[in-house]
Amino acid sequence: MTAHAHSPSWFGIAVSKLFIRVMFRQVQGWKRDVPSRAEGFVETASDGSKLEGAVLLANPAKAKGVVLLCHPFLKYGMHYFFENGIDQAFLDQGYHVVAFNFKGFGRSTIGGHAFADDVLSIARKIAREYPGLPIHLVGCSFGGYHLSHALARDASPFTSAVLDSVPVSVRSYFTRGPLRLAMRWISGSRLAVPTGTCAIDHSLKSVHHLPIAYFYGLSDRYIPEASVARLSLDCTSLHVVGFEACRHLENHKKHRDQYFQEIFAFFARAESHKPVVTA
Structure with missing residues (x-):
């Protein structure tokens, strides 16, 4: 068993679940129905969490692949992508879009202790329902942080991953108040890997x-x-792109054309190197 697959004790799991409920309270509880253009779903994750999600379909006969969107640490959850028109950009290029709320956001319940489980559970749903299509991950900030840890557990379902505005360490994001103290403690403890609070290079260098x-x-x-x-030193094959004059989560807002040009060119390169396995 690898360090990434290590399971904490029952006490560690209990502490982690309590941590999620208490410390993330500021962004939990906000709910909104999926847009009328989308089809909603509820998927049971491997840890028992009930994950609320939405599917938006491009032309099914000509779909290039599926993009799985992982939302930032905002109360809006997956609706962040709908409000910013990010889903439509992928649909226009022929990609189905799947978005979901991590456990504790929106109507998603808290059944476990690791957000990486959520990513992999939705990926398995996509692989079942759209066999043979490439699956690309796009994660913003918090979502990208936890998809990084999901990749260390199992990268096999995916064709590529794009991390947007993802702090390398949780300590860089939580810099004040009780969350700072809590994150410093848990990210330096034995719970860091199983809870996904370790730095992302810890996970990505093994992918x-x-x-x-x-x-x-x-x-x-x-x-x-x-x-x-x-x-970049730890993960030598990483494709790094810096966006001028952009603060947190501003890349797609201030440089929208460049942002999506980079993504679609990256997808195309990844698809050309990974054969698609048909069902």
């Missing part, structure tokens, strides 16, 4: 043969240049 892109704003206070340099 081989999967194309991974890392987008960050050059003015993002949560992502110091030194952390990007360290990440």
Whole structure:
């Protein structure tokens, strides 16, 4: 069993679940129905969480693949992508879009202790329902942080992953108040790996043969240049793109054309190198 697959004790799981409920309360409880253009679903994750999600279909006969969107640490959860028109950009290029709320966000329940489980559970749903299509991950901030840890557990379902505005360490994001103290404690404890609070380079450096892109704003206070340099050294195959004059989560807002051009070119390169397995 690898370090990434290590399971904490029952006490560790209990502490982690309590941590999620108490410390993430500020972004939990907000609910909204999926857009009328989408089809809603509820998927039971491997840890028992009931995950609320939405599917938006491109032309089914000509679909290039499926994009799985992982949302940032905001109360809006998956609706962040709908409000910013990110889903439509992928649909326009012929990709089905799947978005979901991590456990504790929206109507998703808390059945376990690791957000990486959520990513892999939704990926398995996609693989069942859209066999043979490439699956690309796009994670913003918090969502990208936990998809990084999901890849360390199992990267096999995916064709590529794009990390947008993802702090290398949780300590860079939570810098004040009780969350800072709690994150410093848990990210330095034995619970760091199983709960996904360890730095992302800890996970990504063990992921081989999967194309991974890392987008960050050059003015993002949560992502110091030194952390990007360290990440690049630890993960030598990473495709790194810096966006001028962008703070946290501003890349797709201030440089929308460049942002999506980079993503679709990256997808195309990844698809050309990974054969699609038909059912």
